[in-house]
Amino acid sequence: MELAFSARDLAHTRLAFSPLWEVVTSHRLLTRRTVSPLHRRWAAQARTELAAAGLGTGLLADLIPVHGYLPDFLNPPPGTATPSAQPEQALEAELAVVARTTPERVRADLERLAVWTPRVRAFHQDPVAVLPQLLDEVRGYWQAALAPHWTRLRTVLEGDVLHQSRRFAAEGSAGVLRGLHSSVEWCGEKLTLPLSCCGTSGSLAGRGLLLVPSAFVGPTTTMMVNRPSEVVQLCYPSRGVALLWEQGPAQVPEAVAAVLGRSRALLLAELAAPASTTELSHRTGMSAGGVSQHLTALRAAGIVASQRLGRSVLYQRTQLADSLLAAAG
Numbered sequence: 332m333e334l335a336f337s338a339r340d341l342a343h344t345r346l347a348f349s350p351l352w353e354v355v356t357s358h359r360l361l362t363r364r365t366v367s368p369l370h371r372r373w374a375a376q377a378r379t380e381l382a383a384a385g386l387g388t389g390l391l392a393d394l395i396p397v398h399g400y401l402p403d404f405l406n407p408p409p410g411t412a413t414p415s416a417q418p419e420q421a422l423e424a425e426l427a428v429v430a431r432t433t434p435e436r437v438r439a440d441l442e443r444l445a446v447w448t449p450r451v452r453a454f455h456q457d458p459v460a461v462l463p464q465l466l467d468e469v470r471g472y473w474q475a476a477l478a479p480h481w482t483r484l485r486t487v488l489e490g491d492v493l494h495q496s497r498r499f500a501a502e503g504s505a506g507v508l509r510g511l512h513s514s515v516e517w518c519g520e521k522l523t524l525p526l527s528c529c530g531t532s533g534s535l536a537g538r539g540l541l542l543v544p545s546a547f548v549g550p551t552t553t554m555m556v557n558r559p560s561e562v563v564q565l566c567y568p569s570r571g572v573a574l575l576w577e578q579g580p581a582q583v584p585e586a587v588a589a590v591l592g593r594s595r596a597l598l599l600a601e602l603a604a605p606a607s608t609t610e611l612s613h614r615t616g617m618s619a620g621g622v623s624q625h626l627t628a629l630r631a632a633g634i635v636a637s638q639r640l641g642r643s644v645l646y647q648r649t650q651l652a653d654s655l656l657a658a659a660g
């Protein structure tokens with residue numbers, strides 16, 4: 332599919348991540364017969380929790396088929412680039428937007444579904460009565476499948492936004508767009524996307540493009556929402572997902588520890604993906620103050636860099652640190 336992509340659209344392109352996108356993409360992943368080894372442990376646990384709560388087979392499942400279109404109203408544009416660190420607050424901020432969806436918008440989206448179940452028909456007949464029930468089902472799914480892991484998910488997604496922000500500065504929008512996915516191409520004033528996307532071809536109409544990383548989409552697909560009068564959203568595979576379900580502490584190269592000290596070497600090893608002081612303190616067992624002092628010294632030496640993202644300050648390794656770790660094996 333193709334979208335007209337003007338200079339004005341380029342100027343309005345931005346990044347954000349979204350709890351509701353994680354609901355949609357993770358739910359779709361769980362309905363597949365085969366789950367990638369990367370998410371297999373999480374999927375087994377999530378299916379058990381959902382079954383125990385009597386979830387996973389209701390209206391939400393009807394609205395999120397394994398393939399093809401799903402209702403756009405489930406994924407309104409995120410209001411902030413960095414949702415709250417508190418799982419309930421992060422989700423509720425977006426559900427409040429979904430709750431204001433008009434009956435006309437609900438019906439229009441439902442009419443694009445390929446398969447209608449009795450639950451979908453009832454929703455179409457009375458959106459005002461059924462929408463609150465759907466929101467409660469989303470809350471139940473979130474609590475069972477994603478809320479316990481939100482800290483990890485948020486760290487990975489924040490890290491991707493930070494990485495892409497740096498690429499915007501270093502390579503411009505063209506470099507970012509072409510690097511999102513092998514099937515995304517930008518040439519002149521035309522953006523070409525994979526046919527597996529949701530949405531329709533057309534023009535961005537100067538509204539720009541909202542790039543949304545997800546831990547559960549891909550690695551071979553992207554998803555898109557193209558609602559009239561709203562910014563077009565492109566959901567793509569997030570960087571750092573390979574580290575999402577890692578267990579145990581990072582390995583500390585002894586040669587680096589001998590030079591920098593074990594604590595600073597450990598922090599470098601943990602910064603394979605960007606992280607905040609609080610997250611590093613939690614993972615390493617060091618005090619937040621101690622982590623902050625070590626990071627300040629490493630930053631002064633050009634070994635780590637920091638960037639503010641919303642209310643958080645994320646730290647990541649520099650090329651110098653990567654070279655140092657690579658040389659130490």
